[in-house]
Amino acid sequence: MIAVWDQLPQAVANGLLLAALYAIVALGLTLIFGVLDVVNFGHGQLVTLGAYLVYALVSGSFSFWIAVPVVMVALGLGGLLMERFTFRPVRSIPINGLLVSIGWIAIIGNVISAVWGPDQYNMTRVLPGSLSFAGLSLSRSQLLVLGVSIVVMVVLSLVLRFTSGGKALRATAQNREAAALVGIRTRRLDAIAFGVGAALAALAGGLVANLFPLDPSVGDSYMVYAFVALIVGGAGSAAGAVVGSIIVGLAVSLAQTFGSTGVASVAPFVVLIIVLFFRPAGLFRTDHEATL
């Protein structure tokens, strides 16, 4: 029992660090869902692509600090084009948007396999080593993820609340028709939301590349857990995505530390079922409207 209490702070810290990465992925997902009403299942592949592109640039002597923004811009522009040419034409039938997103899983996955093959790659870490305080050991690379995640949350929150573009995004997420009636150019916002979501996926990918070995499935687990976080928090809610990520991150970490492998595998989904039982729209949604 003493060992459990000794390990608990570290397990919680691990969970929060895990949550930081899930949150960046979930924020991108929720931004796209909130505005376009489509769950982009290809988001995990964008994370993987972002990771490989950052790896490629860093291997080509680019600084990690330059590579990440460059890849964010590139995938952000790619996201704009994805929305414009593949999601927008099928917007009137939501199920088709879902199918298009599944199609992107195959397309991006095959591009990654064709270019990099199935081999595993290890990027030289920026910020190697760890920090110890209050009995906790935290790697500098993971702390970087936490810091970046907090910055992303704050910036996104400020943009959504205090800029005209952010207010327009929120208005579109809440009521698309009403937003259009007051002159908001909702189609343009669709593309922007998708582009920002893709850029966030690229950011998550870059951070993953600095943490773990890369292979073509590296983004898959982040997609799954970020999706669970999205639903737990309430799809379309930025605050919900963050809180959902923290819950899922803690569930995974605590179950892996104190439970069996089987418990760890199902813990996030048990949390999901419990939350949906009491709050069918997720923790941060009271109705069926998105609340960016």
Place this chain on the structure above:
Amino acid sequence: MRSAKPWTRLGTLTALLSATALAAACGSSGSGSSGGAEDIVLGANVEVSGSGAAIGQQWQRGIELAVDKANGDQGFLVNGKRYRWKLDLKDNKTLPDQAIANNRAFAGEKAKFILGPGVSTAFVPAMNALGNGDRIVMTPSVAAAQFIGKSDGNNLFITHLSDTGDNGRVAKMVQTLESNYHAKRVAVLLPQDDAGELYTKAFTQYFTAAGAEVVYAKAFPGDTRDFSSYITALKGVNPDLVVSGYLDTWMRPFLEQSAGAGFTSPVFVGAPGTNVTSLGQVGASIQNFAWSVTTRAVDNATDPAVQPYRTAYRAKYGNDPGADGFWGLSYYDPILMMTKAMQDAGTVDNPKSISDAMLKVTQWPDAVLAEHFDPAKRQAVYTPQIGFYAAGKITYVEAK
């Protein structure tokens, strides 16, 4: 200006096509000839890329070196006739589907000698795709044991020492580790798959038999990259020795994150499949690391047994073999043994006779690993080595 009449060009084209078809036919048949020696196709289904690439590329080199050695300048004599191995190496990308396709291609070419795949997930379906045991197959895959005693496995040989059993790799490794470290509290963290379960069971059994307490035994999903939660739990049980692996894919991030979490005092042990390169950038932090040298360390410049291999390796590839070079011996000696078995049997196309002769081979030219095949299990028997890393220095010892 036209230089030839249509019928002339047609004739030239026909001749070219015929020549191409003839060449292709010679290339794809089970045998051909070159330089006075008849070719024997040696199909190699190898993990040159994909998740098994680090091992597979050494397998490829071991195969190429053995073929060069067996062929020499003139080929080798069987029953008074000269033959040469003609290597047809196909990358299976560590993917079952590709491994199946490769074996079907070999079967189509009527190849009677097939190597690999070596990774179990690729080997089993690829072996099933071959359909019958009318050819000699050699593989280091532990999963090959399930075919022994069945018609599919009539001429199957497993080129690695068994993992399990009192004389297996794990038992020998544990005995060697315990005589070196005297660990009392052991933790085992391996992947949640067949090989992981096999190793977990075997390490638990033999460490317990050696008097140690297994204080932690868990499996992680194969797609795990973030080991921080497991490391937190491991720190809580305070082990003297931690077994993990069994591939670099997991061992490297596990060691890196252990070092990052300040968890560096236990002896880290890589289950068979890892080697010292798993230390990556954290060699200065991890105090002790040991791993199973599945065959014999060919990077050991002071071992006379591996010098001929090192010389041939350097001549062909321009550099000395690294710490993962020992994988090359998974195929190197068995190919030379098979060549000797063909000479002893006096045939190149009777798999049964060659298999019977193979079981009796104990000496062959240019041997590196002193081994023979157990007639019942069709499995290689030899003494493997254990690698030890401490304070930047690597030593190899024979497993007890």
